[in-house]
Amino acid sequence: MTDSTPRRLVVMRHARAEHSGPSDHERRLTDGGADDARAAGAWLAGLGLEPDHVLVSAALRTRETWEAVAEGAGWDDDATHDEGLYAAGPETALDLVRQSPADALTVVVVGHNPTMATLAQLLDDGEGDEEASNDLAGGFPTCAAAVLEVDDDWADLEEQSARLLAFHVSRA
Template identity: 50%
Template structure:
């Protein structure tokens, strides 16, 4: 029997406005606090990934490190530069390629992609307050937790139930 599947989608925390390149922008002080707050919240949700897909940008790497530490997660992240400029279809393709024995996957990426992906996946049957919050936007340090009742290979629009939504603020 396959384990229940969950998907955690995270937008990177607040970054500094400038660097030599956009991909090199690091987290601002507020971002470091917010990423840790998001991780602490995830710990209360009793969710832990078996796999993590993280954009190769500096701010997403830092977000992952702080979030995972605060959540008590010990999974090694798969850093993927393709996630930096990815659209929702690209992220879905990466998720659909996951081994079916994988229970929970975390994705740390950028807007507008992660916010659009969260809205795209939502089947409308989740927590009404979380659904309302999700529809208001996907700010930095936003986190959604979805239950995924279908195999990873069949993940698509309207295939996941929004369990929780939070914006980490430290």
């Protein structure tokens, strides 16, 4: 990487959603889930993060999660909605992150479990924040966000190549 500025990757699970909908793909957030997502946005903005690229599963609950996160953070809610991320396993999700624009310094990915939890754990090199690592190991509930620092280009992102800086579960 030519720029020495570290990159940040936020791996996030969607907020609480209704138990049913016309289809799984069309399940909406609960009111509490939307509140949690706005709180997550405020937390992320409080860390000084502002995304350059946002990758969101095409499912309704992930799109609504991102919209509420962006609202809570005061960010533009522009995002790339990816149908493949809806059913992606961790390897596919990692491949999608690798396709992020080379000049993006902060990338946010909003998806589903178990993929988001596994992706965060796969990327963590174990050299980051110990408390955050312990919290991450304890589970990845709805509206969980892992913030990782990446030294390499997105295209070169590999397993255990990022440091976990923070982990947070938003509950409004």
